[in-house]
Amino acid sequence: MATLGIGMVGARYGARMHYENYSKLAHGLVEIRGVCALTKESAQNYAAAYQVPMATDSLEELLANPAIDIIDICTPPASHHEIAIKAANAGKHIIMEKPLTGYFGEPDDEQPIGKHVSRDKMRRGASKNAEAVREAVTSNRVKFCYAENWVYSPPILKMQKLIRASKGSILELRAEENHSGSNSFFSKEWRFMGGGSLLRMGAHSVGACIYLKQFEGYERLGRPIRPISVIADTADLMHSDASNRAKVVNAHEWISSNPVDVENWANVVIRFEDGSRATVMVSDVGLGGLNTRVTAYMTDGVIKANMTLNDAVETYSVDPNTFANEYYTEKLETKAGWNRPSCDEDWFRGFSQEISDFIYAIKEDRQPLSGIDLAVDCVHVIYAAYQSAEEGRRIDL
Structure with missing residues (x-):
C-alpha cells in the first residue's frame, strides 16, 4: 500500500x-x-x-x-x-x-x-x-x-471488555484528571485556549464518559446512550482567598497554574438519557504528579481504570537527584521518596494506539474509534458546563 x-x-x-x-x-x-x-x-x-x-x-x-x-x-x-x-x-x-x-x-x-x-x-x-x-x-x-488518547489507553479498552462481559448497566461514571498546572503560556488565556482546565484537561474525562456510554448503548440497545443535560461549577483556586493565605509560603512554588481569565478547577455532572450520571473532576492545582482515572459503578460490579500510575516499577530515593537523568512520568514534582516511573507512558496512555x-x-x-462526532459532543457538553457554572443552573443539551 x-x-x-x-x-x-x-x-x-x-x-x-x-x-x-x-x-x-x-x-x-x-x-x-x-x-x-x-x-x-x-x-x-x-x-x-x-x-x-x-x-x-x-x-x-x-x-x-x-x-x-x-x-x-x-x-x-x-x-x-x-x-x-x-x-x-x-x-x-x-x-x-x-x-x-x-x-x-x-x-x-x-x-x-x-x-x-x-x-x-x-x-x-x-x-x-x-x-x-x-x-x-x-x-x-x-x-x-x-x-x-483515553479512548485508546489499555485500561479503558479493558474496561470496555469488562462492560461487555457483564450483564449489568452503568449507573455512574467518575472521571478525573489533575496535576500541578500546564507549562504552556497559551494555557493562561481564554483567547488562545478557549477555556481553562475544563476544556484543556476535561476534554479527556468528558470524552471518555461520553464514549463509554455510547459503547454501552451499542452493546445493550444497538444505539448510543446520549448526554442530555449538564450542571457544573468552576473556579480559579490560585487566585482565591485560600491561595492568598498561602503566599507567606509561596503558593506557586510547586503549583505553576497562574491563569489570566480561565479556570483551574471544575466539577461537572452529566446526565444521560437513561438516567445515569457521569461526574467529571479536573484540576490544575493538584500536587503528586499526573492523576487520570475513570471508575464505572455498575449494577453488578465496579471497574476502576487508572491511566497513569502503576506499580510495575517502584523507586525510593532520599535525594531527588538520584535518578535525575531518567524520565519518570508527566508532571511529577519530585523524585524523592517512593515513586512509580512509567515503563512506556505513550503506550499506557493510548498515544501510540x-x-x-x-x-x-x-x-x-x-471511521476511527475517536472521530468527529465525539469531538463535537465534547465541545457541546463542556460549553454547556461553562454556562451552567456561570448561571448556577442545569443546562439542557
Missing part, C-alpha cells in the same frame, strides 16, 4: 510527540513530508530535527503539496477549526489534537474575554465552530481523527 504523506501544522510539544508515535509504525506506512509553523524558523528547526523535506510558515503552501494526504493539527486550539476546514476543503484527511475548538473572542476584543463575555455567547460561538468543522469533514468526505488506528482507518477507508 502507498505510503501516506503527513503534513504537520505546529512544531512544538504535540508535533514532537506525534512524530515519536509515527516512528513506531511499520516502515513505509507513513512519512512526514512537510511542516508548517507560525514562524519559518520554528518549522525549519522541526524539519532539521526529524529530516522533514518541507518547512514553511504558509498553511496554503502545505495544503497545496500533492504529496501530503493528511494534515496533523498540533497548534493551540484557537486555530484548530479554521485549519481543519481549510484542510477538509483541500481534500486532506485530518488528525487533530484535542480539543476540537472553542470560543476565542472577537477580532477587536482586547480585554480578557473570560472576564466579560457571557458563557451563553461563548457556547453559541463554540457550537458554531464545531458544527462548521463537522460540515466541512462530511461534505468533503475526508476522515477526521480526534486525538483523544491512537496514531496507529488513525493511519489504518484512513488506509482502510473506515
